[in-house]
Amino acid sequence: xxxxxxxxxxxxxxxxxxxxxxxxxxxxxxxxxxxxxxxxxxxxxxxxxxxxxxxxxxxxxxxxxxxxxxxxxxxxxxxxxxxxxxxxxxxxxxxxxxxxxxxxxxxxxxxxxxxxxxxxxxxxxxxxxxxxxxxxxxxxxxxxxxxxxxxxxxxxxxxxxxxxxxxxxxxxxxxxxxxxxxxxxxxxxxxxxxxxxxxxxxxxxxxxxxxxxxxxxxxxxxxxxxxxxxxxxxxxxxxxxxxxxxxxxxxxxxxxxxxxxxxxxxxxxxxxxxxxxxxxxxxxxx
Amino acid sequence: xxxxxxxxxxxxxxxxxxxxxxxxxxxxxxxxxxxxxxxxxxxxxxxxxxxxxxxxxxxxxxxxxxxxxxxxxxxxxxxxxxxxxxxxxxxxxxxxxxxxxxxxxxxxxxxxxxxxxxxxxxxxxxxxxxxxxxxxxxxxxxxxxxxxxxxxxxxxxxxxxxxxxxxxxxxxxxxxxxxxxxxxxxxxxxxxxxxxxxxxxxxxxxxxxxxxxxxxxxxxxxxxxxxxxxxxxxxxxxxxxxxxxxxxxxxxxxxxxxxxxxxxxxxxxxxxxxxxxxxxxxxxxxxxxxxxxxxxxxxxxxxxxxxxxxxxxxxxxxxxxxxxxxxxxxxxxxxxxxxxxxxxxxxxxxxxxxxxxxxxx
Ligand SMILES: Nc1ncnc2c1ncn2[C@@H]1O[C@H](COP(=O)(O)OP(=O)(O)OP(=O)(O)O)[C@@H](O)[C@H]1O
Ligand SMILES: [Mg+2]
Numbered sequence: 001x002x003x004x005x006x007x008x009x010x011x012x013x014x015x016x017x018x019x020x021x022x023x024x025x026x027x028x029x030x031x032x033x034x035x036x037x038x039x040x041x042x043x044x045x046x047x048x049x050x051x052x053x054x055x056x057x058x059x060x061x062x063x064x065x066x067x068x069x070x071x072x073x074x075x076x077x078x079x080x081x082x083x084x085x086x087x088x089x090x091x092x093x094x095x096x097x098x099x100x101x102x103x104x105x106x107x108x109x110x111x112x113x114x115x116x117x118x119x120x121x122x123x124x125x126x127x128x129x130x131x132x133x134x135x136x137x138x139x140x141x142x143x144x145x146x147x148x149x150x151x152x153x154x155x156x157x158x159x160x161x162x163x164x165x166x167x168x169x170x171x172x173x174x175x176x177x178x179x180x181x182x183x184x185x186x187x188x189x190x191x192x193x194x195x196x197x198x199x200x201x202x203x204x205x206x207x208x209x210x211x212x213x214x215x216x217x218x219x220x221x222x223x224x225x226x227x228x229x230x231x232x233x234x235x236x237x238x239x240x241x242x243x244x245x246x247x248x249x250x251x252x253x254x255x256x257x258x259x260x261x262x263x264x265x266x267x268x269x270x271x272x273x274x275x276x277x278x279x280x281x282x283x284x285x286x
Numbered sequence: 287x288x289x290x291x292x293x294x295x296x297x298x299x300x301x302x303x304x305x306x307x308x309x310x311x312x313x314x315x316x317x318x319x320x321x322x323x324x325x326x327x328x329x330x331x332x333x334x335x336x337x338x339x340x341x342x343x344x345x346x347x348x349x350x351x352x353x354x355x356x357x358x359x360x361x362x363x364x365x366x367x368x369x370x371x372x373x374x375x376x377x378x379x380x381x382x383x384x385x386x387x388x389x390x391x392x393x394x395x396x397x398x399x400x401x402x403x404x405x406x407x408x409x410x411x412x413x414x415x416x417x418x419x420x421x422x423x424x425x426x427x428x429x430x431x432x433x434x435x436x437x438x439x440x441x442x443x444x445x446x447x448x449x450x451x452x453x454x455x456x457x458x459x460x461x462x463x464x465x466x467x468x469x470x471x472x473x474x475x476x477x478x479x480x481x482x483x484x485x486x487x488x489x490x491x492x493x494x495x496x497x498x499x500x501x502x503x504x505x506x507x508x509x510x511x512x513x514x515x516x517x518x519x520x521x522x523x524x525x526x527x528x529x530x531x532x533x534x535x536x537x538x539x540x541x542x543x544x545x546x547x548x549x550x551x552x553x554x555x556x557x558x559x560x561x562x563x564x565x566x567x568x569x570x571x572x573x574x575x576x577x578x579x580x581x582x583x584x585x586x587x588x589x590x591x592x593x594x595x596x597x598x599x600x601x602x603x604x605x606x607x608x609x610x611x612x613x614x615x616x617x618x619x620x621x622x623x624x625x626x627x628x629x630x631x632x633x634x635x636x637x638x639x640x641x642x643x644x645x646x647x
């Protein structure tokens with residue numbers, strides 16, 4: 001190896017070491033673990049207790065189903081909102097744009113525990129502001145934490161609130177890369193603002209939106225904090241239990257690391273396949 | 287039909303006024319070129335005609351319609367941008383037809399117009415390509431095609447050729463001239479390029495700092511500028527300006543002492559006599575300066591730099607002084623830096639300007 005390269009690797013070695021111990025090794029080791037029965041000592045090779053169990057575990061299918069439901073509803077709703085928000089943030093009519101952009105981005109930097117606590121308070125059945133408002137306008141209060149559908153909606157609302165600004169900022173950067181004169185040309189072509197949005201803005205934003213979609217899919221597959229913190233470990237009765245939460249329960253509550261590893265690999269495989277599908281759907285024409 | 291008339295048109299961006307009451311009448315079918323130094327307001331004026339910038343004061347008519355407050359798409363104009371502004375995700379056909387399709391034009395007519403524009407601009411073989419798969423010249427042709435399919439009364443161009451290389455620029459220039467001839471539409475064209483302005487224009491509008499300085503045919507601006515700014519702006523290399531002072535006036539000729547050229551006395555045709563001692567600036571185009579032998583109406587100067595261009599040589603003198611002088615000499619000569627030349631001022635070619643830059647006639 002050349003002297004310079006050696007020096008470079010010398011400086012990189014602390015990072016590489018940490019990467020190997022805390023990233024690479026767990027990834028490889030958990031693959032090995034996913035073939036072991038780990039319910040009692042000693043651990044033994046028994047894929048039937050991990051991969052085999054996966055195929056027939058109703059709790060796993062419940063978590064998978066919940067996760068896909070959230071994915072199918074939350075991601076499109078959030079990306080639609082994010083796109084509209086980005087267009088709004090891009091508007092020259094808006095005052096104090098920097099401040100407003102930061103405000104929408106802020107949820108991402110707020111600690112999960114704090115944000116979950118606020119949501120629990122806001123959606124509290126008896127004295128939460130949401131139910132008070134619903135009652136105030138003559139609607140029935142909703143049992144956010146004991147009604148399965150309501151709990152699922154709560155998760156979707158919370159996740160959307162947390163990530164919509166983040167996605168809007170990414171989409172905004174895409175919007176700002178569309179040259180202004182294209183819109184001027186369209187205006188001269190007598191194309192209405194609505195048509196400009198549908199036939200120019202959206203198609204040109206497609207790569208950015210697909211990027212956000214992939215990020216959101218991966219995020220949803222790993223969804224954990226909200227059902228853990230807001231709906232009390234996926235309550236009521238597992239109605240909001242996600243794959244991420246189920247994985248956590250198997251690993252750290254049941255200490256069944258072999259099965260948890262198999263779930264982890266399943267989540268990763270699903271995330272990768274859905275992302276590839278997204279990228280394929282969003283591929284650019286050549 | 288395609289006439290354009292501006293009456294006291296002004297534009298302010300906030301407190302900054304960039305167009306100061308422009309009056310201009312453009313005839314139907316005329317090719318008018320806006321020129322002027324960078325930042326003088328050419329693009330702004332063009333964009334106001336297009337409707338992309340609002341008109342702060344004044345009125346604009348296109349044809350016999352008052353369009354000051356009419357939407358850009360309804361003014362019967364189309365515009366070609368310097369950056370082409372093609373729709374990046376659409377192929378050439380879609381780019382050409384987008385506006386028509388969005389306005390519910392009949393499909394048969396749309397494809398007819400697209401075919402027409404494509405054949406006029408030789409785009410037939412490129413119809414399925416995306417803008418990024420085209421060269422600069424091809425993109426510009428698509429941009430022009432996009433404005434043709436709309437069948438506008440007035441075409442607007444904002445420096446359409448400035449992103450192209452020299453050779454392509456010449457080609458496209460000829461193409462635009464041909465288009466103007468074929469379509470017979472009114473064209474308003476902004477450019478930095480002297481040659482484009484001189485060759486394309488029926489009339490040139492010279493702008494400075496938001497004011498229209500002069501409007502006229504290329505020849506009129508060249509031979510008979512209204513002020514020192516226009517005289518200096520039109521023509522390349524630039525007109526020489528020599529500082530002088532008026533002396534006697536005899537037989538329609540004004541004697542001028544050139545203080546920067548060793549107090550040489552030259553004569554310039556002028557109908558109105560100037561009081562003796564009036565400071566003037568004598569304008570002399572490089573090609574009108576005559577290299578010859580000493581005599582009345584001549585002065586001697588030392589050459590600093592010579593540029594040989596083949597048929598013409600440019601002799602530069604006084605390059606380090608306040609009064610540089612360029613002499614264009616026809617034919618092949620062996621002038622060299624350091625040589626002394628005698629420069630004659632032909633009285634009927636030189637022109638005079640007052641100290642404030644206005645033309646003396
Ligand atoms: N949106 C704007 N806000 C404020 N000032 C502007 C705006 N657009 C243009 N200006 C100013 O108006 C003046 C004229 O600009 P314009 O773009 O018309 O110049 P131009 O003659 O086209 O110059 P160039 O040859 O460099 O293209 C400039 O001083 C410019 O700074
Ligand atoms: Mg300009």
